[in-house]
Amino acid sequence: MAFTLPKLPYDFDALSPHISPETLKFHHGKHHKAYVDKLNKAIEGTPYAQLALGEIIQKSWQKDWEVFNNAGQHWNHSFFWHCLTPDGGAGPGGDLKRQIDKDFGGFDAFQKEFADKAAKQFGSGWAWLILDRDKLKVVTTANAELPMLHGQQALLTCDVWEHAYYLDYQNDRPKFIDAFVKKLANWTFAAERFELRGEGDVLSARDYQSAQHAFAKSGATESGARQAARALDSDEGAELEEARQRTGKRAARR
Numbered sequence: 001m002a003f004t005l006p007k008l009p010y011d012f013d014a015l016s017p018h019i020s021p022e023t024l025k026f027h028h029g030k031h032h033k034a035y036v037d038k039l040n041k042a043i044e045g046t047p048y049a050q051l052a053l054g055e056i057i058q059k060s061w062q063k064d065w066e067v068f069n070n071a072g073q074h075w076n077h078s079f080f081w082h083c084l085t086p087d088g089g090a091g092p093g094g095d096l097k098r099q100i101d102k103d104f105g106g107f108d109a110f111q112k113e114f115a116d117k118a119a120k121q122f123g124s125g126w127a128w129l130i131l132d133r134d135k136l137k138v139v140t141t142a143n144a145e146l147p148m149l150h151g152q153q154a155l156l157t158c159d160v161w162e163h164a165y166y167l168d169y170q171n172d173r174p175k176f177i178d179a180f181v182k183k184l185a186n187w188t189f190a191a192e193r194f195e196l197r198g199e200g201d202v203l204s205a206r207d208y209q210s211a212q213h214a215f216a217k218s219g220a221t222e223s224g225a226r227q228a229a230r231a232l233d234s235d236e237g238a239e240l241e242e243a244r245q246r247t248g249k250r251a252a253r254r
Helices: 021-043 053-060 065-082 094-104 107-120 173-184 187-194 202-217 223-234 237-253
Strands: 125-132 135-142 153-159
Touching (some): 021 065, 053 065, 094 135, 094 187, 107 125, 107 135, 153 187
16 A cells, blocks of 8 residues: 555644744655655565555564664654644643553653653654553654554654754754643643553554454354454444354354
8 A cells, every 4th residue: 555644633833832834844744755755665566565554564673674664754753743732731631640640650750751761862763651551651762663563552752853853942852852741742642542551552453453354354254253344344343242252152162
């Protein structure tokens, strides 16, 4: 499949004065677009061309750096745009707030740890709030690396590559990070991601569902699985679970 550059979820001037329209135009329209174009060129005519983005990332990791770097950066940037909002920084409520209080000792302590680790990331990379099993952590990754490679679920990220901030902040990375943490971080998005806990990364979950759907429709299984395929088509979760249980019981009797 050919990948495309996603649209920003806000106008170019929406994040001013913390991120200028010029930075967003270069970052999104030049840097991110280049990753998409290079990824499409790298996978053309290869088995990767038939895979979803998450599968490409997993299969190319430490094996095909040209493919991985561009696929990883496409995923990272697509995620990052949703981690920014004009009304951000105030912090989450509900379950995510309670988990942050539990794992970091409060929101202020989380902000300090995130800012410190993001500022200290050597060279290009990313700072993440991730869910690792049942615990929230702040981690950093270099270059195009991302949490899904380590079985972790990304909730929020800040791009600390120089192109993310140099037009606005020059070499003052900590000032850019402070603006992200206090003014721009999209906690509504992070909270939505947190609600997926136990389900893995949303992209991986969709890939898995697509694979299960194709298998069920292939005729390789008995009637219970075909009912599961119809359930997937109709998006009826209860019907899907019922069909899955019936299939399991038939298999156990054989």
